[in-house]
Amino acid sequence: ADQGTIFLDEIGELTPYMQVKLLRVLQEREIERVGDSTRIKIDIRIIAATHQNLLDLTKEGKFREDLFYRLKVFPINVPPLRNRRDDIPYLINHFIQKGNKRENKKISKVSTAGMKKIMEHSWPGNIRELENAIEHAFVLCNSNQIELADLPVELRETQMEKIVNTFNQYGKTDQMESNYQPHSLTRESLINLLNDCGWNKAEVGRRINKSRTAVWKYMKKWDIPLQRKP
Secondary structure: OOOEEEEEOOHHHOOHHHHHHHHHHHHHOEEEOOOOOOEEEOOEEEEEOOOOOHHHHHHOOOOOHHHHHHHOOOOOOOOOHHHOHHHHHHHHHHHHHHHHHHHOOOOOEEOHHHHHHHHHOOOOOHHHHHHHHHHHHHHHOOOOEEOHHHOOHHHHOOHHHHHHHHHHHHOOOHHHHHHOOHHHOOHHHHHHHHHHOOOOHHHHHHHOOOOHHHHHHHHHHOOOOOOOOO
């Protein structure tokens, strides 16, 4: 990296031993190769990143204060993705372009329903989580746009699916059966549930405590094809 820039990610995870090593490099602008005793002068620019609050870590004694101030020459605070939702469509477009090039597909956008769910999500994993969600959708998407059903379940989870998850967690008890409300089932939630079960109507019926025939009737009522479209 001499005469150039080195990027150190997750700087807050450095062990105390490595913090001392890095501090020495920053102060003396020289290094020693492993197994060598000769000091080498270097001229580098260091960019460091962390998701932690380094100031708090210094107060807790987990990060050296002298190293903190050595690194904190020009800090740039990047807000979490949930606080800059206007960036999401641009990021999605970028990830779609990357996915098209990688997978040799021609996906152009996310559907309106899918984008609504994406914009409502809190994104605790920030941009990495968003990129993984789009990669997940590329695996399932068979058209020129990403549909709601192509997105990860944590994005498209509806009230119906929350009931199903609770039902699966506690098992088929009388109490859970009495708590289940059939009116919570919607066309969208049924399609999502069919996708989760690989369009196995019997499995869907078991999850919502209904017969396979009842599931077929719901599908006929809402004009849902019996088999998933390729």
